Amino acid sequence: MNASKIELVILSGFLGSGKSTLLKKLIEHEKKKERSIAVLMNELGHISIDSASVPANVPLKEMLNGCICCTMQGELGVQLKELTEEHDLDVIFIEATGAAHPLDVLDACTHPLLVDKLEIKAVITVVNAKQWYEQKLSNMLKKLLQHQVKFADIVLINKIDQINESGLMSVRDSIKKTNGQAKILSTHYSEMDCALLDGGLSEQLTQKNTKDKETDIEHLHLQTCAIPINHSIDRIKLNEWLEKSNQSILRVKGFIQLAETPGIYLFNYSYGHPTFERVKQSVNVESVLVFIGENLDKKALEKELEEVVGDLSMKNQ
Numbered sequence: 001m002n003a004s005k006i007e008l009v010i011l012s013g014f015l016g017s018g019k020s021t022l023l024k025k026l027i028e029h030e031k032k033k034e035r036s037i038a039v040l041m042n043e044l045g046h047i048s049i050d051s052a053s054v055p056a057n058v059p060l061k062e063m064l065n066g067c068i069c070c071t072m073q074g075e076l077g078v079q080l081k082e083l084t085e086e087h088d089l090d091v092i093f094i095e096a097t098g099a100a101h102p103l104d105v106l107d108a109c110t111h112p113l114l115v116d117k118l119e120i121k122a123v124i125t126v127v128n129a130k131q132w133y134e135q136k137l138s139n140m141l142k143k144l145l146q147h148q149v150k151f152a153d154i155v156l157i158n159k160i161d162q163i164n165e166s167g168l169m170s171v172r173d174s175i176k177k178t179n180g181q182a183k184i185l186s187t188h189y190s191e192m193d194c195a196l197l198d199g200g201l202s203e204q205l206t207q208k209n210t211k212d213k214e215t216d217i218e219h220l221h222l223q224t225c226a227i228p229i230n231h232s233i234d235r236i237k238l239n240e241w242l243e244k245s246n247q248s249i250l251r252v253k254g255f256i257q258l259a260e261t262p263g264i265y266l267f268n269y270s271y272g273h274p275t276f277e278r279v280k281q282s283v284n285v286e287s288v289l290v291f292i293g294e295n296l297d298k299k300a301l302e303k304e305l306e307e308v309v310g311d312l313s314m315k316n317q
């Protein structure tokens with residue numbers, strides 16, 4: 001057995017900011033060093049999309065359909081304990097839902113049964129640069145983003161391709177004001193210097209009193225809604241609809257087929273930016289879109305979506 005404690009790295013950050021993109025890089029980095037790793041993933045919906053970013057040979061536990069911070073604190077402790085018992089590990093990465101408060105995640109990881117097994121190495125928070133700059137979210141979500149930054153050891157200001165230089169400078173200043181102790185990095189596709197984690201990071205977060213959390217942040221009840229898609233989709237129509245939909249959609253991800261080209265695509269939509277990424281043929285996935293938003297009305301959403309893709313109860317002719 002591994003005699004030293006297993007390192008725990010918590011990835012935090014709002015929906016679609018670039019956590020899974022970062023996770024992939026961190027896994028590659030650890031693999032190069034031949035370290036033994038596992039991943040614990042928490043997604044809001046009951047269908048996992050992000051798990052596709054974890055290589056098949058990396059032990060993975062998923063906590064679906066709930067947020068660590070609201071309903072799954074106990075569950076996280078159980079999953080962590082199982083991981084430590086089932087595998088001889090050097091490091092565990094936890095990717096929390098975009099709605100999670102990092103201190104809640106930390107709380108769950110510092111269960112008495114785990115303290116002698118785990119050492120919290122770092123909390124890394126990923127920020128969508130443009131989203132932080134524009135501050136267009138509801139007050140409750142703005143506060144969540146603030147807290148995600150405030151309790152981080154490393155903050156990635158990501159998606160810098162979507163903001164100009166002066167915008168980036170002002171985001172940097174504002175992040176620095178929110179958390180003067182964190183290491184702040186500007187990144188494109190979450191490309192951070194992973195070697196930063198190799199040394200002894202400042203343990204500012206672990207020293208923080210987890211009871212210190214300001215409790216005025218009410219638990220967010222973002223809804224998720226998974227809709228199976230039995231038609232191929234016209235990508236332009238899909239984009240146009242997402243731009244004008246009356247629903248407060250914060251994030252969409254899923255696997256779809258496109259009308260104009262064969263194959264399965266991983267669709268990602270966050271903060272107004274859609275992307276389509278071809279999925280390897282060997283991966284067997286069902287076509288589905290997972291929507292995350294505030295006060296989502298599933299029936300209305302399905303109706304709007306049907307105008308884009310056709311009758312959802314009928315297959316393509």
Ligand SMILES: Nc1nc2c(ncn2[C@@H]2O[C@H](COP(=O)(O)OP(=O)(O)OP(=O)(O)O)[C@@H](O)[C@H]2O)c(=O)[nH]1
Nearest residue numbers: 015016017018019020021098159188189190268275
């Ligand atoms: N343009 C641009 N897109 C990026 C960048 N980083 C990540 N993305 C894309 O943004 C989308 C969301 O990235 P993810 O890594 O899945 O984000 P996430 O934080 O894990 O999302 P959730 O799990 O929903 O919270 C994907 O399509 C990424 O390829 C970036 O720096 N620039």
